[in-house]
C-alpha cells in the first residue's frame with residue numbers, strides 16, 4: 139500500500155540519520171508523525187486493543203503508526219535478498235549486531251538508542267496551548283532524536299480531562315501495550331509532565347521493564363548529555379535530582395525487576411533513607427552552585443568595568459543563535475541541527491564598522507512546555523538576559539511553526555520581567571524561505587530585520603539596527619574627566635555617543651549619551667561638574 143511504502147521511506151531515512159544528522163528533521167517535515175491511520179487489520183489481530191475511552195475518558199481519536207510495515211521496510215532496506223526462514227542462531231547473531239549498532243556517541247558519551255514510543259494528549263478543557271497535538275508530538279520526536287533515541291511509533295488521544303491514575307484512558311493504555319510488544323519498545327515518552335503516581339501506574343500497566351518517562355525527563359536527559367561547563371553540569375544534576383525526589387519509588391521497582399524480586403519489601407523505610415540521602419546531596423549541590431555563581435558574578439562585574447553594552451540573543455531552540463554569534467565574532471560555538479545545542483551563555487565582542495562595539499551573548503534556547511523547574515535551574519543564563527541593554531529575539535522564519543515558536547518565546551520573556559529592555563525582532567534563515575521576496579516585504583511592514591546567519595545576508599543592517607536600539611538605552615550625562623583618567627574618556631567614545639567635548643586646564647568636560655553601567659561609573663565625575671558650576 140502507499141502507506142507502507144511511505145513508512146519504508148521514512149524508516150530508511152531514519153536509519154540514514156543515525157550517521158548523518160539532519161535527516162530525521164527532513165523526515166519529520168515530510169510528516170512522519172502526521173498520525174498515519176492504523177490499518178484495520180491491526181485492530182482485528184489483537185482483541186485487547188480497545189478504542190480508547192474504556193472508562194469514559196477518551197474518545198479514541200488518536201491513531202498509532204502501524205508498526206509492521208515499518209519493520210518490514212527496515213529489514214528489506216538492509217538485506218533485500220534474505221532467505222525467508224532463518225536459523226535461530228543466525229537471528230540471534232543479527233540481533234546482537236543490530237544491538238551493537240545502536241550505540242552512538244553524543245558529546246563523548248556513549249548512548250544506547252532505545253526503541254521509543256511517543257504518546258500525547260490533547261486536552262479540550264485546558265485548551266489555549268500554542269501548538270497542536272501533532273505539532274507538539276513532532277517536536278517531541280525531534281527531542282527524542284536529539285537525545286539519541288530511536289522513535290518507532292507514536293499515538294495520541296483527545297481527552298476532556300486527563301485520567302488522574304494513568305493520564306490516558308484505559309483503552310489507550312491497552313493499545314499502547316500491544317504496540318510495545320509489536321515494536322519491542324523499551325521506552326514510552328509522554329508529551330506532558332506526569333505525576334509520580336501516573337508514572338508508576340503506567341510502568342506497572344506496561345510491565346516487562348518498559349521505561350516510562352515524560353517530556354521533562356527527556357529534556358533533562360538532553361541537558362545532561364550536553365552540559366559542557368561545570369556550572370551547567372551542576373545545574374542539570376540539581377534539576378534532575380529535584381525531579382527524581384518525589385519519584386524515588388520508581389527506582390526501587392527497577393531494582394526489584396533487576397534482582398528478580400529479591401529487593402521486594404524493601405519497604406517505605408528504605409525509600410525514606412534514600413530520600414534523605416538525596417536531599418543531602420541536593421543541598422550540597424545548591425551550595426556548590428552558589429559558589430560557582432558568585433565567582434561568575436565577580437567575573438561579570440569585572441567585565442562591566444569596561445562598560446561595553448551587552449546584547450542578548452534569545453530565541454527558540456535551533457533558531458540559529460550560535461550560528462549568528464559565530465558569523466559576527468568568529469567564535470567557535472557549537473551550532474548544529476539539534477535541539478539545545480547551547481546550554482551555557484557565551485559572550486563575544488562584536489566590533490562594528492563605525493568602530494563602536496558591543497558584547498553579544500548567546501543563550502540557551504527556549505521550547506514550548508519548558509518545565510518551570512528547568513527555567514529556574516537556568517536562572518543564571520536568564521540573569522544575563524535581564525542585565526543586557528538590548529534583547530534580540532531571533533526567529534527561524536523558514537520553520538513551518540515560526541509563529542507558534544515566537545509566541546512560546548514571548549511567553550517566557552514575559553515571565554522574565556524584562557519588558558523595560560528594548561527588544562529587536564530578527565527573522566533568520568531568510569535564505570531557506572520559499573518566497574523570500576514576500577517574506578522580506580512582510581518584515582519591512584513590521585519593522586523587522588531579515589538576515590541569514592549562515593551566508594551573512596543582512597548582517598550590516600542588523601548591526602545598524604542594534605546601534606539604533608542601543609542609543610535608546612543610553613543615558614545622557616555631563617561629566618568632567620580629569621586628564622589622569624584618560625581611559626574613561628576613550629571608553630565614552632567607544633561605547634557612547636559624544637555630543638560635546640571641551641578641553642580645560644585639569645581635564646575634559648564631556649557631554650554624551652552612555653550606557654547605564656558607564657553612567658554609574660562616571661557618577662563621581664558627574665558630581666564634580668555640579669560642584670564646579
Ligand SMILES: Nc1nc2c(ncn2[C@@H]2O[C@H](COP(=O)(O)OP(=O)(O)OP(=O)(O)O)[C@@H](O)[C@H]2O)c(=O)[nH]1
Nearest residue numbers: 456457458459460461473474478479480503591592
Ligand atoms: N539555511 C539556514 N540555516 C541556518 C541559518 N542559521 C542557522 N542555520 C542552521 O540552523 C541550525 C541551528 O543553528 P544553531 O546556531 O545551532 O541554533 P541555536 O539557536 O543556537 O540552537 P540551540 O543552541 O539549540 O538553541 C544549524 O544547522 C545551522 O546551520 C541560516 O541563516 N540559514
Ligand SMILES: [Mg+2]
Nearest residue numbers: 459460479480
Ligand atoms: Mg546554540
